[in-house]
Amino acid sequence: MKAQWFLALVPAAAIAAFACSGNGDDSLVQGSGNAPPVDHPPIQVQGTSASPRRLSTDQLRASLPIAFGNDATGAPITWKNGANPALSNPGIARSLGEPDYIDTTDEALDPSVLYAKFMDDAARNICGQGLDADATRTDPAQRALLRHVDLADTVESNPAGVDANLRYLKLRFHAVKVAEGDTATVAPLRELFSTVSKASTETDPKAKAREGWNAVCVALVTAPEFNLY
Amino acid sequence: MNFSRRNFLQVMGIAGGVVALREFAGRVPMAHADPGASPGLFLLCYMRGGWDQLLTLDPRDNTDPRFSEANARKAGGSGIMPAYDMVTEAATKTLLASNPSGVQRAGNLSFGPAVPTTLMDHAADLAILRGVSMDTLTHEVGRRYFTTGKFPRGLAASGSSITTLVANAGGPTPLLPNLAVSTESYNEGLPSFASPTSVNSTADLQLVLKPLGKALDPKSAEAIEAFQAKSDTCENHELDQSSVVTTFRELTKKSHSVAKSNAASLFQFSLTSPPAEVKTLFDALGISTAADLAGPRGRAAIAAQALAKGISQAVSVELADDLDDHDSWDTDHAPKIRTAMDALGRLITVLKNTPHKDGGSVWSKTTLLLFSDFARTPLVNTRNGRDHHLASSALVAGPKIRGNQVVGATADQLMGAQLINPGTGKVDASGVKMRPADIHATLLTSMGIALDPIRNQNPTVISALLK
Numbered sequence: 001m002k003a004q005w006f007l008a009l010v011p012a013a014a015i016a017a018f019a020c021s022g023n024g025d026d027s028l029v030q031g032s033g034n035a036p037p038v039d040h041p042p043i044q045v046q047g048t049s050a051s052p053r054r055l056s057t058d059q060l061r062a063s064l065p066i067a068f069g070n071d072a073t074g075a076p077i078t079w080k081n082g083a084n085p086a087l088s089n090p091g092i093a094r095s096l097g098e099p100d101y102i103d104t105t106d107e108a109l110d111p112s113v114l115y116a117k118f119m120d121d122a123a124r125n126i127c128g129q130g131l132d133a134d135a136t137r138t139d140p141a142q143r144a145l146l147r148h149v150d151l152a153d154t155v156e157s158n159p160a161g162v163d164a165n166l167r168y169l170k171l172r173f174h175a176v177k178v179a180e181g182d183t184a185t186v187a188p189l190r191e192l193f194s195t196v197s198k199a200s201t202e203t204d205p206k207a208k209a210r211e212g213w214n215a216v217c218v219a220l221v222t223a224p225e226f227n228l229y
Numbered sequence: 230m231n232f233s234r235r236n237f238l239q240v241m242g243i244a245g246g247v248v249a250l251r252e253f254a255g256r257v258p259m260a261h262a263d264p265g266a267s268p269g270l271f272l273l274c275y276m277r278g279g280w281d282q283l284l285t286l287d288p289r290d291n292t293d294p295r296f297s298e299a300n301a302r303k304a305g306g307s308g309i310m311p312a313y314d315m316v317t318e319a320a321t322k323t324l325l326a327s328n329p330s331g332v333q334r335a336g337n338l339s340f341g342p343a344v345p346t347t348l349m350d351h352a353a354d355l356a357i358l359r360g361v362s363m364d365t366l367t368h369e370v371g372r373r374y375f376t377t378g379k380f381p382r383g384l385a386a387s388g389s390s391i392t393t394l395v396a397n398a399g400g401p402t403p404l405l406p407n408l409a410v411s412t413e414s415y416n417e418g419l420p421s422f423a424s425p426t427s428v429n430s431t432a433d434l435q436l437v438l439k440p441l442g443k444a445l446d447p448k449s450a451e452a453i454e455a456f457q458a459k460s461d462t463c464e465n466h467e468l469d470q471s472s473v474v475t476t477f478r479e480l481t482k483k484s485h486s487v488a489k490s491n492a493a494s495l496f497q498f499s500l501t502s503p504p505a506e507v508k509t510l511f512d513a514l515g516i517s518t519a520a521d522l523a524g525p526r527g528r529a530a531i532a533a534q535a536l537a538k539g540i541s542q543a544v545s546v547e548l549a550d551d552l553d554d555h556d557s558w559d560t561d562h563a564p565k566i567r568t569a570m571d572a573l574g575r576l577i578t579v580l581k582n583t584p585h586k587d588g589g590s591v592w593s594k595t596t597l598l599l600f601s602d603f604a605r606t607p608l609v610n611t612r613n614g615r616d617h618h619l620a621s622s623a624l625v626a627g628p629k630i631r632g633n634q635v636v637g638a639t640a641d642q643l644m645g646a647q648l649i650n651p652g653t654g655k656v657d658a659s660g661v662k663m664r665p666a667d668i669h670a671t672l673l674t675s676m677g678i679a680l681d682p683i684r685n686q687n688p689t690v691i692s693a694l695l696k
Contacts, residue, residue, distance in 0.1 A: 094427050117484035124444070199452070
């Protein structure tokens, strides 16, 4: 019985791998780097890479302001605990494993419960800041998060705009380019946006939509694609 | 069956999940000799800076003529000055008034004059290891050697902390399996759940255990968790070659349970209006001031809650800092030792008085190791200080450790480490020297944890310590 299951899973695994492989074998890289002599035969290099690991504390410090842009006053958005940058808090930085170069010199970059917990804290904080900043900007092109929708848009009122914004956010946070006609990839995010905005107890349509986009933003920032590379 | 890509990925997700969950939930199998058994709890106590053995775990009779200053310093003399009469601490002076030798006895154990009764009261459970050969006089090396049981590479720690090994053996269930309170702790090659959570204070623990900032509406939070649970993207599959995505998702799920738990309230150590349970803990540990909370007693309180409330499998805690008394040993050393050892004694009492969910007390499930970087010279230097000395001591206890005994010894001349017979624990000229690696091997064996991580140190299990 076990053997039958195994045999059933082998082709399944192959198909699943193909389903996610895009345009063929991505592990093969051709001709990158310095060009060989013109008469050199074609080179096929087997791609190798380090094991995936999580963002370091320093990378978070650097990347959050880039991903979220500036707040309404023009200051870069970063995770704040109260009024202070959370990643400058020694307790948080130490708990995230940042070395102090007195007792420790290496930063453990495997994911941990604490890292996941702090990213959840960070996501709730920075997504709120980002949406607050966007709410002050009338020109969508100036917004960091809501670039393809109006503030009160819903899945029903502007399905194309919501999908376009979800594709944009997927690219902004996960560096994943979703093709314009690909509605399946953003479907779970669309469902999350719709569920949360509809369940919101707010009465203002903009506030309802804001809760939906906040949930989408938190989900994207806490996703493995954002945190692992 | 409609064989769509989505169905397929679901099947693969389940299959992959089973494999990956085994990876996540399963500890590194070599790390536990009996995977079905719990290793119990572990308490690693550290006293920073190098402690004076004469004042603590390896005393000498202050009235013995061999150890007078004149006989200690003369050529061919003992080279050992207890010098208890130089100590200015009131408690030591009081003790010497009634007991001029300065050596205190409890059961089969003897202690120096700086050890308080709060610790000696537990002598029946404790084993003193004397003549531990540290093979280094460098603070970082000694500290890291005793933390991991492996001699460091230069100054860098080698291997995982013993607390990490215990946390790995215990599995990922506790909220913070490996809690490091003001101590160094290392994870080399073991699953991330066993990595130390490093804190210095209850404020740090609040940061760790409480959600920071504004909470989401519960319905939003629920929808996000549902999204995370079923999220399945090609990018995740590509990244998940070593199960890191699966692990990350499990950790995310666990982080939600941390945030929803009331664990943070266990560490709300308010001096003004502590909850009844915390007040009881404060009374037991003698905590009444902010200085108490910030010092060894406060750190002992964190360790007590973490072990007693099932938050952690293993806790390491620094009970004394700045013992590096190259000068002013006569005024500074004894009070710091007494405060630290008093905190430990009181902590043991708290653990003895706290029932464990599986029966018995929390202490009855706890293995203890108390250590310092190394020892201090048996001769007092010209600045009334003591310098670094190789032959140190340690204090151990545990459910499978035979207490009320002394294993090993230092010589009565120059306090050098003596070779021992590991079977009897007695001095044996043809025996072996006792090293931190051997102590780790013995404690790991007592907890049923395999010795693979420290095997390259060729450790000797000191069977005299085992029940």
